Amino acid sequence: MSQNGTYRIGTGAGFSSDRLDPAIDLVKRGQLNTIIFECVGERTLAFGHRDRAANPNLGYNALLETRLRALLPLCQAHGTRLITNMGVANPDAAAQLTVRIAQELGLSGLRIAAVTGDDVRTLIHDESPLHEPSCTVAETGRSILGANAYLGADAIIPALEDDAHVVITGRVADPSLFLAPIMHHFNWTTDDWTRLGAGTLVGHLMECAAQVTGGYFADPGFKSVPNLAYVGFPLAEVSSNGDAVITKLPGTGGLVSTQTVKEQMLYEVHDPSAYLTPDVKADFSSVEISDVGNDRVRVSNAGGTTRPNDLKVTVAFDGGYLAEAEVSYAGPGAVQRATLAGDIVRDRIRNVHGVHLPCRTDLVGLNAIHELEASRDSDIRDVRLRAVLRCNDRKAAEALLWEVEALLCCGPAGGGGYRGQIDPSVLTYSTFLDRKHVSSETEILTV
């Protein structure tokens, strides 16, 4: 399976709702040692806690069953290990579901690991300090949905040492999902900071799947991407010193270029010389990126120093509701009519419904996103009024939808295409815990 001594690792998902067909293709044709499905964000984790509170058998990724029904037989046939954080807020339930799926598919000889220990809710109390904004848990005045520490590669390695074919975790730092099997394969030690930095770079480049193979990149006329509708997911060929080639399968859409790799290297990075994970303080500031042809880009020269002692913890709170409602105005005077409609909604939310929270109105198509000054006598003839409100009281959310819908008969001429939606809202804040208080556990289930 390994070619020229390299370790072949692919990405099967880069976020909770990512596509499935590129993952299937990678396992079928990629000769992978391991495939990673990274499916947890701070908000998906908060919603996982909400689901688990409602039903103790839920709280994992909603696409877990769809993905694993397709992937388990292929991974077993090709000898590819699958590592995923699709356990989200309930890795044990996700592992038990995986066992049932394997049984229903008639598979046997599978070892399925559940990695837990990231749930640190019992270590968070009223006086726990939060960051950005700086306050205590009690001062938020809100109820906690859950609290999870970012585990590192060391939480996954025991499952690999125990020959797990499938590893299911909750919150693990995204690059650590990739670093763990690379460390395990090459027997890197947990204080080999330079190599851990290099492996972390590989994980960071790979963790968002298509974002390194031409997704989140195309800008027609400036940056063209071939066959973006069928963009392939990435594959890394990692060498024993941590250098790697980032590539994708032949015949897939997208591209791997120095441009896609450079953009992804700094994605969600602040100081490139100090990228902190639970495993290492990685240094990307001197990384070299070179195109070696045919959608193959070599990355080298990442570095690293001692890992942080504290682990980052995300604390999620109930955030009430986010209400959004929209209606369109088109033709001559569209901007003026939509502006009048927005003024009416803000007036009535405050003065008829007594809701004194910020109610924002935008003209989508004019200046809704970048909030730049736009001429109100603009001759743009197709705009959408959007009204939005965050609130703890569901009645206020319903009032917003009611007022926007009522514009159809009571508002300016020619308003149409009303849509309204109320979503539960979550708030996520960070804190830190000394790593000595956090320990992971691994349970192996067999089929």
Add this chain to the structure above:
Amino acid sequence: MTRTIELRQIAHARAGDKGNRSNVSVFAYDPKDFPLIMAQVTPSYIKSQFGHLLRGGIQRFPLPQLHGINLVMDEALGGGVNESLNLDSHGKSWSFLILSLPIELDQETSLGSDRNTT
């Protein structure tokens, strides 16, 4: 005599977010244009153009071997995904906000990668 182009003519960019902080990486298409980016895409200039949206401090990390910079912008996402009422609460399009920066050129300046100069 000077002429003005948008940064998009000479550079590509990507936006990321963490809380209420946005980062936008900016890379010259042609290494020859990197000094122009270093000279003009400065925190103070960005703040002067887009301070209504990018409300906090701006740090810039140069990566000369990659002909790029990383811009880290505090209080740039209307409170972040927790609190923002902006339709793009992650600031995914902040890359194109930065790429719309006007860049001033001397008339005789020739660009490495000038794609449709007006």
